[in-house]
Amino acid sequence: MGQLFVEEKKVVVPGDVLAIGMDYLPAGGAFRDKDKVIASQVGVASVNERLIRVIPLAGNYVPQRGDVVVGKVSDMTYSSWFVDIGYAYEAVLSIKEATSDFVERGAELTDYFMIGDYMVAKLVNVTKSKAMDLSLRGPGLRKIQGGKIISVTPAKVPRIVGKGGSMINMIKDATGCNVIAGQNGRIWISGKDPDMERKATEALMLINDKAHTRGLTERVRAFLGLKGEENGVQ
Amino acid sequence: MAYNKRNDGRKFEEMRPMEAKVGVVKNAAGSAMFRMGKTIAYAAVYGPRELHPKFMQDPKRGKLRCNYNMMAFSGSGDRVRPGPSRRSKEISxxxxxxxxxxxxxxxxxxxxxxxxxxxxxxxxxxxxxxxxAASMALADAGFKMKDLVCAVSAGVVGKTTVVDLDYSEEAWEEGSTDIPIAVMPRTGEVTLLQLDGEVSKEELQKAIAMAKEACKQIYEVQKEALRAKYQEE
Structure with missing residues (x-):
């Protein structure tokens, strides 16, 4: 029978031995070296029966097919745009994927997107060497105007969204702002009241800084000035 | 004259006092400071980012590019001149x-x-x-790593094998040998081994063994520093 060395939610660093024994299995952020399960990233340990996982606390955005991202147009060609999505190289949005309109030959592309415009788009294809195609076809995907964009650690986006969107919905409801979190760590915040936009920003940054701590939901709720909910603790 | 007692009174297998901290450069993706006695190193990690010229790109994996630099005021004035040089290029x-x-x-x-x-x-x-410092900074930036890397120099001063030489030992009049060693402490694999001076087979073996032992202490300091960043206040 194997031996477990970590508790749930403990901070681990690369090289930490998480468990010994073949009955434990490494998942994301961990790997196996002979009979040991070792952490490969800075993060918090998560043990699910035999499965040991490290939820990263830092890290760069790794584009994946299906990700919804917030991007900025950085350059354009005759039939497509190059979009900065926070990776080393740009993603391509072709005119075909950008609009359902019929676009005539020689039409002015800047009618749709200018350099510097922001969008919420989906990565429809990512090759092994990270050539990326974007699409605006789908619910909620569009050009974004107004509001502001902040950057957080991409690894913390799942915490910001919360289980089934619980955290982000709480912020939306409390501030009355529209908040869209891209998987690439860029978050668009738009509200009528600038004070509320600021409050939403601060709440998001609080999650970004304290994602590894216990009782995060309660903390954010207190920050937003909400009372404890009847459905209890998480 | 035999080197029986170390200049600063340390034991032969004793290192200088260490100190480590991560997250010291806020603009960087990851950063760290590592101090070993009077030697202070800062490391900052940026990227992954675009690589130019294009022919240097590897379509299968990212590249690592290090830049080692001694600051203009860093030395004691009587050794190598700081700044870009053949030496700093080699160390990079x-x-x-x-x-x-x-x-x-x-x-x-x-x-x-x-x-x-x-x-x-x-x-x-x-x-x-x-x-x-660099291995801590890379871990701080969230890169996937098999292990941290720890490094220390071992060497022979006079006829005595010691670990973590300071400048007075490295520049000892009757000759000294400096052997920088980097290891992955979990497995004990060596990733850097250089040698400057003369050494016998036995002395080299002893020096490597001593350095590996010392690296285990460095490892704990590094890990502690990485964890400290996320300690609940």
Whole structure:
């Protein structure tokens, strides 16, 4: 029978031995070296029966097919745009994927997107060497105007969204702002009241800084000035 | 004259006092400071980012690019001149090679990860302090790593084998041998081994064994510093 060395939610660093024994299995952020399960990233340990996982606390955005991202147009060609999505190289949005309109030959592309415009788009294809195609076809995907964009650690986006969107919905409801979190760590915040936009920003940054701590939901709720909910603790 | 007692009164297998901290450069993706006695190294990681010229890109994985630099005011004035030189270029290269085996950059093809190592103050053992700081900075940036890398110099001063030489020992009149060693402490694999001077087979074996033992202590200091960043206040 194997031996477990970590508790749930403990901070681990690369090289930490998480468990010994073949009955434990490494998942994301961990790997196996002979009979040991070792952490490969800075993060918090998560043990699910035999499965040991490290939820990263830092890290760069790794584009994946299906990700919804917030991007900025950085350059354009005759039939497509190059979009900065926070990776080393740009993603391509072709005119075909950008609009359902019929676009005539020689039409002015800047009618749709200018350099510097922001969008919420989906990565429809990512090759092994990270050539990326974007699409605006789908619910909620569009050009974004107004509001502001902040950057957080991409690894913390799942915490910001919360289980089934619980955290982000709480912020939306409390501030009355529209908040869209891209998987690439860029978050668009738009509200009528600038004070509320600021409050939403601060709440998001609080999650970004304290994602590894216990009782995060309660903390954010207190920050937003909400009372404890009847459905209890998480 | 035999070297029976160390200049600063340390035991032969004793290292200088260490100190480590991560997250010291807020603008960087990851950063760390590592101090070994009077030698202070800072490392900052940027990227992965675009790599130019294009022919240097590897379509299968990201590249690691290190830059070692002694700050203009860092030395005691009587050793190498700080700034870009043949020496700093060589150390940049061996640092890259010492760190690359632990790093997994397959998620970032065609990119480069830049590591800048700056020596604020130097008193021998700079490349080792730089490697220690850089491996912490890479971990702090959230890169996937097989292990951290720890480095320390061992050597022979007179006829005595010692670990973690300071400048007075490295420059000992009757000759001394300096052997910087970097290891992955969990497995004990060596990623850097250089040698400057003369050494017998027995002395070398002893020096490597002593350095590996010392690296275990460095490992704990590094891990503690990485965890400290996320300690609940």
């Amino acid at each position: 290269l061996v640092t890259e090679k010492a760190l690359y085996p632990v790093l997994d950059l397959e998620e970032f093809p065609k990119t480069v990860v830049d590591v800048f190592i700056e020596l604020l103050q130097t008193d021998a053992g700079t490349r080792c302090a730089g490697i220690c």
